[in-house]
Amino acid sequence: xxxxxxxxxxxxxxxxxxLVKRFDRKVAVAGIxxxxxxxSFFGLLGPNxxxxxxxLSMAVGLLRPDAGQxxxxxxxVWADPPAAKSRIGVLPDGVRLFDRLTGPELLAYHGLLxxxxxxxVDRRSGELLDVLELGAGNRTLVVxxxxxxxxxxxxxxxxxxxxxxxxxxxxxxAVDPVSAALIRDILQRYVSGGGTVVFSSHVMAVVExxxxxVAIMAGGVIRAGGPLAGVRGDRSLEDVFVExxxxxxxxxxxxxxx
Amino acid sequence: MAxxxxxxxxxxxAGGLRAGGWRVGLFVIGSLLGVFAAVLGYVLFSLPxxxxxxxxxxxxxAAGGSLIVLGWVFLPLLYFGVDESLDPARFALLPLRRPxxxxxxxxxxxxxxxPLATYAATLGLVHSATALGGVAAGVTELAGVTxxxxxxxxxxxAMTSAFxxxxxxxxxxxxxxxxxxxxxxLLGPIQLGxxxxxxxxxxxxxxxxxxxxxxxxxGAPYSLGLDVAAGRAWAVPVKVLIVAGSIALLLWWWSAxxxxxxxxxxxxxxxxxxxxxxxxxxxxxxxxxxxxxFGALAARETRYWWRETRRRTTLxxxxxxxxxxxxxxxxxxxxxxxxxxxxxxAALGAVSLANQFGFDRSAYxxxxxxxxxxxxxxxxxxxxxxxxxxxALLVITVVMGVVGDxxxxxxxxxxxxxxAYGAGLAIVLPLSVRAAYALPDxxxxxxxxxxxxxxxxxxxxxxxxxxxxxxxxxxxxxxxLADVWRWVGxxxxxxxxxxxxxxxxxxxxxxxxxxxxxxLATIS
Numbered sequence: 001x002x003x004x005x006x007x008x009x010x011x012x013x014x015x016x017x018x019l020v021k022r023f024d025r026k027v028a029v030a031g032i033x034x035x036x037x038x039x040s041f042f043g044l045l046g047p048n049x050x051x052x053x054x055x056l057s058m059a060v061g062l063l064r065p066d067a068g069q070x071x072x073x074x075x076x077v078w079a080d081p082p083a084a085k086s087r088i089g090v091l092p093d094g095v096r097l098f099d100r101l102t103g104p105e106l107l108a109y110h111g112l113l114x115x116x117x118x119x120x121v122d123r124r125s126g127e128l129l130d131v132l133e134l135g136a137g138n139r140t141l142v143v144x145x146x147x148x149x150x151x152x153x154x155x156x157x158x159x160x161x162x163x164x165x166x167x168x169x170x171x172x173x174a175v176d177p178v179s180a181a182l183i184r185d186i187l188q189r190y191v192s193g194g195g196t197v198v199f200s201s202h203v204m205a206v207v208e209x210x211x212x213x214v215a216i217m218a219g220g221v222i223r224a225g226g227p228l229a230g231v232r233g234d235r236s237l238e239d240v241f242v243e244x245x246x247x248x249x250x251x252x253x254x255x256x257x258x
Numbered sequence: 259m260a261x262x263x264x265x266x267x268x269x270x271x272a273g274g275l276r277a278g279g280w281r282v283g284l285f286v287i288g289s290l291l292g293v294f295a296a297v298l299g300y301v302l303f304s305l306p307x308x309x310x311x312x313x314x315x316x317x318x319x320a321a322g323g324s325l326i327v328l329g330w331v332f333l334p335l336l337y338f339g340v341d342e343s344l345d346p347a348r349f350a351l352l353p354l355r356r357p358x359x360x361x362x363x364x365x366x367x368x369x370x371x372x373p374l375a376t377y378a379a380t381l382g383l384v385h386s387a388t389a390l391g392g393v394a395a396g397v398t399e400l401a402g403v404t405x406x407x408x409x410x411x412x413x414x415x416a417m418t419s420a421f422x423x424x425x426x427x428x429x430x431x432x433x434x435x436x437x438x439x440x441x442x443x444l445l446g447p448i449q450l451g452x453x454x455x456x457x458x459x460x461x462x463x464x465x466x467x468x469x470x471x472x473x474x475x476x477g478a479p480y481s482l483g484l485d486v487a488a489g490r491a492w493a494v495p496v497k498v499l500i501v502a503g504s505i506a507l508l509l510w511w512w513s514a515x516x517x518x519x520x521x522x523x524x525x526x527x528x529x530x531x532x533x534x535x536x537x538x539x540x541x542x543x544x545x546x547x548x549x550x551x552f553g554a555l556a557a558r559e560t561r562y563w564w565r566e567t568r569r570r571t572t573l574x575x576x577x578x579x580x581x582x583x584x585x586x587x588x589x590x591x592x593x594x595x596x597x598x599x600x601x602x603x604a605a606l607g608a609v610s611l612a613n614q615f616g617f618d619r620s621a622y623x624x625x626x627x628x629x630x631x632x633x634x635x636x637x638x639x640x641x642x643x644x645x646x647x648x649x650a651l652l653v654i655t656v657v658m659g660v661v662g663d664x665x666x667x668x669x670x671x672x673x674x675x676x677x678a679y680g681a682g683l684a685i686v687l688p689l690s691v692r693a694a695y696a697l698p699d700x701x702x703x704x705x706x707x708x709x710x711x712x713x714x715x716x717x718x719x720x721x722x723x724x725x726x727x728x729x730x731x732x733x734x735x736x737x738x739l740a741d742v743w744r745w746v747g748x749x750x751x752x753x754x755x756x757x758x759x760x761x762x763x764x765x766x767x768x769x770x771x772x773x774x775x776x777x778l779a780t781i782s
Binding site for chain 1 (some may be wrong): 533534535537538539540541542543549550551553554555557558561562565566618619620621623624625626627628629630775776778779782
């Protein structure tokens, strides 16, 4: 293994260059360039089917792009996977976990998989299970957890090895308000400690409340991006989103029978 | 309305074929197998008629027909998987009345290679009946085999529907799966036992059994025309009543379970056990495994082979086959012959890993994100599975040795068994990376995506033949050396097995490293 060259703080936490992905003849992602500054709370917005999940999957090494590059803290995901992957925590879409394990078992699995010493895994798992109110001695299998609990254990697995970049696909979907507030608090704390969060969502209120930077995707390309204030201007994010994405938001003369 | 269901099924099927080249290849192979089975069945069923053998024709119709009906119940569960492309749950929200839905699903179930092959094969009986009793007998037989096909389809639909949905909580479903797996796995040995019993039985006894079978729903539909040919036309309405009644009962049962199927399964209640006091790592990794990446992977694998129903079913089927098949063949087999049988069973164990990644589905993403090296991943999976299989193989070998009275040969034979297991793994590991296929998100552990059945069968066959060939030299040497082999067989066999496994890991590890994202895409 070569010694990684000295990386300055100038390296973005996540850097995508010309990412392209086609499924059969359908272009899911059509050449994406994206810079996520280190220490930012980055929201990737877009309507359903915009290519958010595909983009994030390619960014973290789950899906091989047809063209383009993805770099995490300066390490190329597809040229040097171990270096890049050791620096990220991922909450994949739909949270398909190894759900025939109990919560504590799943955490221990993720910790050891990341090469952490057993005692550190134990200490951190205990804390995470306590904070997320999942119970350190809980013997319920994850498959029997509620949707919100599954999200929480998935998040705990992504956080366990203290990565410098968190990539979360729809972390607030199907989560009750109390759990959502807890997750928000954990993520804000993580960012204020120097971490970077990238997450996809189509819930404007959450994004407006949390993010320092946003990018709006539609049809497989980035339509707008940058610091939240710059993208939003003096309007609401929802107005900007609708304008950029360009769907219809009101009915005309159709549906008169409703 | 029923036509629309058929069209929907055909369209789903065409969509599957469009997905890729190997799907088309599998479809062609499946069709060829279907044609082969149909032709073979047709010939078998029509021959007695052509030779004018009324008694033989009756016997074959009743026995063969019963086997076909039973096959329709158990073969899908055991080997081919159930075609769930028209899952009743998907129609739950459509305003369809139940009879309409039932007719549609039934019509759709009649479309496919197995029903067509069955029908074509049983048409041989029509040929037979016509030859024996003229056109009237032929027409009656045609009605009979058509009823028979309806019976087969209704029976298999009702059974699978009842099984997949009758048990609502995950826990009870898991338990039932295991029970069914045991019963299903026992069928093979029972069949073998019946076959060896038949060898000893006289023809009159068999004729008596088939005579009874011909009056049960199993054999009745297939003996209608032959009854006409034999001048027992009075039996026809009675038998039609028997068969039609059975079909009606089955459809009624199916319809009752269908409603539950459409409601889907409910989740089970929360925890009921005492909280564990051990640390998370202590809960995951047992004491005899290292607390490392390898240990975590292997520990998860051992848990999964027990906790995941599909895997547990695989494991149990293997155990039952492994114990009963050699026991049944014990009577007329030498030490060498039994050794060959045990080699086959060891290879069968290795074949269980042929779609090991498919079991994980998209959960495998965790390992991809963590960047687990291919060789560690595969080695840990082998370790997790071997925890169950190696002791089982040892027990089977020893039991065979005790029962067959060749205890002195046990160590050498076990050496060969380990060699076969290692060789099987060496073949299966690269296959499991290259030829993985997705398992559907269904409640039934037997469900398969349409088209994946032949893939499963082909993979298994390839690995079995490969492992047998790979251990052939060892078996030959053992046979030639006889006495010396008793002493050196064990160490040589184990070394051979480990060597083969190392080779397999060396081949498959880098392959997995290169293909991790592609593999994930295939199985999720």
